[in-house]
Amino acid sequence: MKLKLLILLLISGYSFSQVKKPDSLQLFFDSAKFSITDAHKTQLQSFFKDIKLDEVLQIRIKGYTDFIGNHVYNNKLSKKRAKATYIFVTNNYQFKAIAQQGLGELDEEIAEATIEGGNSKHRKVDLILSYEKPKEVSVSLTRKQRYLLQLPKLSIGEKLRIQHTNFHISTPNITNASKEDLEGIIKILKAYPKLKVLIEGHVCCGDKEEYESKIINPDNLALSTERAKNIYNTLIKKGIKANRLSYKGYGFTRPLDFPENTIAIQRENRRIELKVLRK
Template sequence: MVKYIWILTLFTFFGLSAQEEVVQSVYFDTNIYLIDADQAKVVIDFIKKTDSTTIESIEIFGYCDDVGKEDYNKKLSTNRANGVRDLFIENGIKNKIIITIEGKGRILIDDDIVENLPEVRSKNRRVDVVINFKPQPKEDLHIPGFYNSIQKTHVVGDRIYLENILFERGSSKLTNKSKLELDKVARMLLKYKNLKFEIQGHVCCTPPNQREAIDKDTKKRKLSTNRAESVYKYLIYKKISKDRMTFKGYGNTQPLGKNTELDRRVELVITKI
């Protein structure tokens, strides 16, 4: 019998209606893409129990481990994603809300990973179902030491949330709109030359037991780090000295306990004034 592992994570800061998305993952044995009846019932029941009026869209992403040829794994990951899509449609899920069905192929593993290699690979053989919910009104942060712009005076530890620095889902590439916002940030940093800071990348809504998300461009689980580095490199391009800044990805380890949109963020943390 094919072995499947189903893990469901609900991010419940303020109940289901306040979430931005939910990720459900199904893990497959090697070379398998068919879903048996018992496991199909689990995912269909979950979808049907979700208030359909709150769902904006569904995305389905298939993955494989790094064993085997790239072309084969690309096809296998696509078959896994398509199989989940077909299951949804057969059970009355409207095709129009399934906006993405994509096989992403192999997830590469860092060369320095030696321990628990079979476990790492098993977590890479999966399909992620991402349920995106309709936008909720933005919340005011009201967190001491948390700002949405650079101030004239700061203290060490102050955090500047770059709310308009946006990325496409799963990507670390800056959009044109984000670059325009960073141009404004750079002008303020050039004005207040005493500020030194760490650029921090954060993500939300990752599959269970994963603190970090996958960068779709590199296929490595370093999305928050790569986003922070993208901001770092752009600020260097805008003449901000390397000596004033560092960057680091924190994955999903620092949620704010508010809307999950705020957990998918890049921020500057003041380290010296």
């Protein structure tokens, strides 16, 4: 009898230790809204009530929008949603580390695969809690390449803009100065063999109609796709397996800033981004 009781206690203790800690929460917003409502506050208070804050190593707050409105507006709106949530959380709770990020429009292919209910479910903030330090792999990078260490730390669906990759005007050919970035990407992908990415190409200097309608100009689509494909082919030639890579061009439908009244803004919009698909 005592032996049975001991076994039951051990099983109960094991089961209790295996209870999954709360690690995520979603807050949904009305169209074009970003303020934290009373309903949001109640939801947050209920979520944090039973969490031991000192066990949480980091909390990440990520804001999103749907596809209503232009890309620049949605980027700003997603940041406002993340910031409003960040302010409420930091004013009421103390965490070891907390980060906020606005990620703009939630990509349709990911949303449709994981969320039901249409665009109303894209207008949200995700709170993600981490209880353990992620495993880090030693990668030898130059100072210019070190920002690429962010890539394996991203969640699925998040993107990293390649900072130093430039192309010759109106061509898919990268400049010599861009090759150091590509060498760094290759090192990261080889060090993290489970990492799978989508290479996204964007161009600058499009017109207002393409930007607002999100109907891609065929020439801009072709150029942005060829630039992404060029990066894709280069990575494969350097030993990265094709089944870990894909590419897509977006023309001028997703500029980071508009209107493009400075050379700096044009350079920022003319970019390559890597989106994490698997890790």
